[in-house]
Amino acid sequence: MNQSEWERLQKAIKRENEFPETALIVDSPWIPGYCGHGVIDFLARQNVWMQDYEKIKADFPGAIFVPDYWVEFGMATEPSSFGCRVEFFQNNLPVVHHLFSSIDDFEPSQIKLPNPKTSGLAPIALNLQHQVQETLHERGEDTYIVSTRGPLTLASHLIELTELLVGVKIEPDKVHAILRVTSDYCIQWLNAQLENVKTAKAILVLDDVTGFLGEADYLAFAHPYLKKIYDAFPEMLHLFHNDTDSDVCFSHLPELGVDLFNFTHKKSISHTRAKIGDRVCLMGNVPPMALVRDSPDIVRDLTKNVIADYYAANGGSYAGLLVSPGGGVPMGATRENIAAMIEAAQSYR
DSSP, rough: OOHHHHHHHHHHHHOOOOOOOOEEETTTHHHHHHHTSOOHHHHHHHHHHHHHHHHHHHHOOTEESSOSSSBBBBBHHHHTTTOOEEOOOOSSSSSEOOOOOOTTOOOOOOOOOOOOSSSSTTHHHHHHHHHHHHHHHHHTTOOOOOEEHHHHHHHHHOOOOHHHHHHHHHHOOOOHHHHHHHHHHHHHHHHHHHOTTTTTTEEEEGGGGGGGHHHHHHHHHHHHHHHHHHHTOOOOOOEEEEOOOOOOOOOOHHHOOOOOOETTTTSSSHHHHHHHHHHSSSEEETTTTTTHHHHHHHHHHHHHHHHHHHHTTTOOOTTEEEEESSSOOOOOOOOHHHHHHHHHHTTTO
């Protein structure tokens, strides 16, 4: 991310932007296919990874990419530290195999806190992240955001998701035991990256499983662990992604200290603003699959509808708005449709 992009992002987060900005979460589900090669090539060949980021930044100069130049192995990085087996494919995303298939068979003593500097794919990611910092800086780019999958999402890779959710009801002590370890790992993983990346000024936590809980369970099993992570980094800006259909976490985000929220298109941006209040910058919420299936004209209309809805709900102001898909950029999203979304937002300048 160059200095201008970071300043534009900061300005939106601080609700000082005069016009809508466009921000996109992009990673291995979309980038390799868009750039015309296999997933393994993108994940394992640093020159390909770098060329791909250069291409998308050249193709979409009006967008702010979040977190940008993201060293990742799909969903596999964090769970691999715990010993989850991972399968890699050229034509599909990595598959992570659970350590435990049943909450009944699991005992808390079976999960130990691993060191992200030595365990699984994390040390490889750290090494790659370290290697590219000087090259990026020479090109006028720096890493401003480091990322982690959240404690519940990480837990759902260690033990099968349905079993984890059943465990919330029938084995709450076991689930808390898992989450104590996964939240500690998230903090250690972010700290390891911050040792690598001296320019970082924000952390991004991605946790869709928080949206699978009801209100009481969110407050018991999600909120305290997310807060523990954000509280560990008081000097950083706090970014959060959860694009499940639920709005259970919305009203609690200010208490978490979230500064930017990327959320589902299934909840209108006016509803989201009303639930969260005016402190949090909203990053959304054009329907993601419209970028795959629809025409550029339809995408432009959808984008303008989101902007108009936000403007009306936000007291006649675009402050705190980052136009984005309601989630990450999906596999198959086309250049024409992404460009149409960006152009629609820029038409308000």
